[in-house]
Amino acid sequence: MKAIQITKYGDIKDSLKIAEIDKPEISDSEILIAVKAAAANPIDYKIVQGHLKDMLKLDLPSGIGYDVSGVVVEIGNEVKDFKVGDEIFSRVPQEYMGTVAEFVAVDSKVVAHKPENVTFEKSASLPLTGLTAIQALEKVNLKKDDRILIHAGSGGVGSFAIQYAKSKGAIVYTTTSTTNLDWVKALGADRVIDYKNEDYKEVANNLDIVFDTLGDDYTFEAFDIIKEGGRVTSIIGPPDAESAKEMGMENYQLPEKLAKLIEEKSAEYKHTWMQPNADQLKEIKAMIEDRTIRPTIDLVYSFEDAVKAYEYLATGRAQGKIIISLAETFENQ
Numbered sequence: 001m002k003a004i005q006i007t008k009y010g011d012i013k014d015s016l017k018i019a020e021i022d023k024p025e026i027s028d029s030e031i032l033i034a035v036k037a038a039a040a041n042p043i044d045y046k047i048v049q050g051h052l053k054d055m056l057k058l059d060l061p062s063g064i065g066y067d068v069s070g071v072v073v074e075i076g077n078e079v080k081d082f083k084v085g086d087e088i089f090s091r092v093p094q095e096y097m098g099t100v101a102e103f104v105a106v107d108s109k110v111v112a113h114k115p116e117n118v119t120f121e122k123s124a125s126l127p128l129t130g131l132t133a134i135q136a137l138e139k140v141n142l143k144k145d146d147r148i149l150i151h152a153g154s155g156g157v158g159s160f161a162i163q164y165a166k167s168k169g170a171i172v173y174t175t176t177s178t179t180n181l182d183w184v185k186a187l188g189a190d191r192v193i194d195y196k197n198e199d200y201k202e203v204a205n206n207l208d209i210v211f212d213t214l215g216d217d218y219t220f221e222a223f224d225i226i227k228e229g230g231r232v233t234s235i236i237g238p239p240d241a242e243s244a245k246e247m248g249m250e251n252y253q254l255p256e257k258l259a260k261l262i263e264e265k266s267a268e269y270k271h272t273w274m275q276p277n278a279d280q281l282k283e284i285k286a287m288i289e290d291r292t293i294r295p296t297i298d299l300v301y302s303f304e305d306a307v308k309a310y311e312y313l314a315t316g317r318a319q320g321k322i323i324i325s326l327a328e329t330f331e332n333q
């Protein structure tokens with residue numbers, strides 16, 4: 001079968017190649033999926049560029065991609081919840097990474113039926129970003145009337161998180177650049193801050209929660225704009241003790257500057273390293289089907305143009321999700 005492979009660490013264009021590899025064989029608990037669409041996520045190009053090589057030990061060449069939507073073509077002997085022909089979506093665990101391929105095998109425990117009212121492309125846009133937003137916001141117990149700032153409302157995670165937070169009754173502030181103001185407002189945010197022309201800290205402060213999707217100084221500045229006892233939930237800042245443990249980091253110490261800020265504000269700081277979760281995928285399916293949340297897709301690339309998809313995503317300017325469609329290339333699969 002054909003697959004996109006990471007052949008070495010470095011420049012996206014030089015490192016990613018279309019390769020002919022063996023079709024996966026499934027074990028009793030696994031299913032084989034004919035991939036119709038995969039999503040590109042920032043973690044993919046960070047892996048290619050070598051930024052995560054100490055944390056994720058890969059044997060190269062390796063597949064790329066975690067998000068998938070497609071059709072079940074084989075099931076293992078113990079699989080009860082799926083049958084051949086089912087249309088599914090998943091964020092596959094690390095050991096199955098490689099969804100930008102004709103077929104991918106995955107443990108059935110991390111798979112759910114895809115939302116019935118949207119395409120494979122839209123379904124593939126949801127798992128990684130949707131699970132991340134849900135897990136990061138559940139960690140800080142987001143609830144009705146919480147005032148929350150969600151950074152990068154036009155990003156894959158931010159655009160899902162705005163809609164999810166509104167569905168929980170929160171009052172949502174978000175940041176984006178001038179180009180994206182209108183469509184981000186249409187996602188339901190109460191106040192969209194144009195970071196090119198406004199100081200977000202003046203507009204959004206005394207908040208219950210900051211959702212940090214940007215990192216660096218944004219993580220630290222979150223403590224300037226939460227109220228005393230407020231919560232900061234980050235997917236890009238330093239791990240907290242619990243997430244460091246999950247990520248296998250031994251003897252981890254919170255950076256001193258962050259520890260001081262947490263103490264000064266009597267704040268809660270949580271870091272999320274998202275985990276595959278079929279129950280939460282079912283929750284996402286329901287929210288798509290009742291139109292609580294709508295997928296936000298910027299561009300769809302063909303399998304042959306997958307490298308261009310990653311190059312575009314790596315500019316950091318994507319407006320929602322970047323999708324790689326395999327349905328046309330492999331229509332007879």
Ligand SMILES: NC(=O)c1ccc[n+]([C@@H]2O[C@H](COP(=O)([O-])OP(=O)(O)OC[C@H]3O[C@@H](n4cnc5c(N)ncnc54)[C@H](OP(=O)(O)O)[C@@H]3O)[C@@H](O)[C@H]2O)c1
Nearest residue numbers: 042132152154155156157175176177235272273274317318
């Ligand atoms: N820990 C985890 O488990 C986890 C899971 C998912 C993602 N992540 C990480 O979280 C980050 C966000 O992911 P994503 O998928 O949402 O990324 P993304 O879709 O690539 O984000 C792109 C968006 O970021 C916006 N942006 C860039 N700089 C900004 C700024 N200074 N202020 C406001 N918006 C800004 C851009 O809007 P403009 O063009 O308008 O600036 C663009 O629309 C990535 O670093 C990713 O690796 C971590």
